[in-house]
Amino acid sequence: MKYLLGLFYWLITPAVILVLAAIVKSYLIYSHRVARERKLFHSAIDSDNYEGRHFVQMSLLLGVLGSLVSLVAGVTVPLSLVVIYPIVALILLVILPQSVTLLTLLVTIALVAFEPTNLAGSLTAWLTRWGYQANSLNLVGTLGLVTIIVGCLAFFVRRNAGQHLSPKIEFNKRKTMIAVYPFNELSVVPLLVLVPGNWFSVHLPWWPLLNLGGHSVALVGLPLVIGLGLTVKHSLPTAFFQRLGKQLTWLALLGTVLTIVCRFFANWSLWSLLAYLIVGIILVATNIIYDRQQEFSNSQVMNGIRIIGIQPNSPAAKMNLVVGDVILEVNGQKVTNEDDFYKALITNATYCHLKVRDRNDQLKVTETAIFQGAAHEIGIKVFPENAK
Structure with a gap:
């Protein structure tokens, strides 16, 4: 009976619900696209569920590659991030129309890093009551994790965005029809990360622990939402996303450099981490502004x-x-x-x-x-x- 209860509680954890919600959202994106195309053209441009295919492909491929990089680099993240991230990602996945990779990370890390324990019922206070110690926070490891995620996002965009163009019809001020091109795909990457083992050794003594540099760490799976949702209105969509993908690749390389530097200057870690995420959000925003400023449009x-x-x-x-x-x-x-x-x-x-x-x-x-x-x-x- 206790094993059945354990399975039940595992199935209702935020991480599992997040994966299920992402699968449902991916299917809804596909069905909405096909319905829009059939309404406009009486037949779908592409009835294949390529959104679902990309979801599975990216989940498997990036899960393996990202986990290998994470484990080889010894990326260690706090337990609070592993618990809080799925909750934040699930909330944003439901309330926002687009997938929000970087915004989810920014909100999660802000909650973890600044520890709003003075707020009644805050997540970090809840973790503390369950034995989590704030001094286990590893900002350098978290910066390394964020860099891996940005690298995954860059690969995701370069591999998928702009490959399948499905137009929406809008009207300008002169009531002339204009074709715009939304991209809204996502995947969940099952990333293996290292978590300090103090909490596990006390509350879950059966959990296998590893010894890394004289410290015990637990190997934990973290489901990460990778994706992007935006609409190209003036640029050629394929060229626009190639440009964005290259910039995200450079951002991932910058994160690698920052992670190495912060290993020697740990005091810079928090602000480097937050600034890095903000730069990523600004990068995406400037590309949207760049597209809006182009003179060309796909109009009648x-x-x-x-x-x-x-x-x-x-x-x-x-x-x-x-x-x-x-x-x-x-x-x-x-x-x-x-x-x-x-x-x-x-x-x-x-x-x-x-x-x-x-x-x-x-x-x-x-x-x-x-x-x-x-x-x-x-x-x-x-x-x-x-x-x-």
Whole structure:
């Protein structure tokens, strides 16, 4: 009976609930995207649940790589962080529309580092009553952990963001339709970290402990939410996320340097840690501002029709086309709207010849075979006539 009770209490811990909530949110992101695409275009641009596939792939890959780096570097974090992080992550995952990797870390570390024990019922005070000692706080190890997480986020963005473009329709002040491109994916990385073993030896004597530099430490799994949620409005989405991914990679390298420096100057650790997280948040914010300041937008045009989506594994995917290009002619006929586009396509049941103007006002010509008698399956998505 006691084992069943133990299993029950384990299943309702914040860490397990966080993983389940992240899985549910990932599925909701997928279903919402497909529903939006079907409403706009009568069929999904990509009905594959790539959000779920990326969730699993990143969880496994980053879990293994991150844990190896964590253990080889001997990253030691306080027990309070292991307990508080899943609670903060779960709250932010529910109340905020986007996944918030860096904000979750900032809130968690602020709670752990500044110890608001004067507040009745605070989490750190609760931990103290259960035997946690504040002097076990390891800021250098926590900085190392944050650096690993930023590295995971950089890999996540460079690997996934901008690979699948799903447009949303907005309207500018002139009531002209504009295509914007949201990216909102996440994963949970099961990271193995080292925690000082004092609490475990007293309250969980059966927990296996390791000896590291004369100190006993416990090996503990920490589920970390990795992801990003933002909308690209003016930039080419693929280029935007490549730029952001490179900057996050440099930020991870900066964190590595700071972690090494703080091993020799421990007094700098707290402010280095908080400043590092704030710099990360500012980095993401400045990229959003950079996108908003660009003059180009994927808007409707008078002469031609703009491509706002391309289905994978379709004839269009094999052509030299990019989201944002403007189709001027189809099979020798000028087009200005969706109806013109499909009427021109059916003039040749098996072949498609396009004259296109790209984002830099350069003309190009491209052509491909299409499915016989199914011109609507060419895979090019343009502004729908009935969007509201």
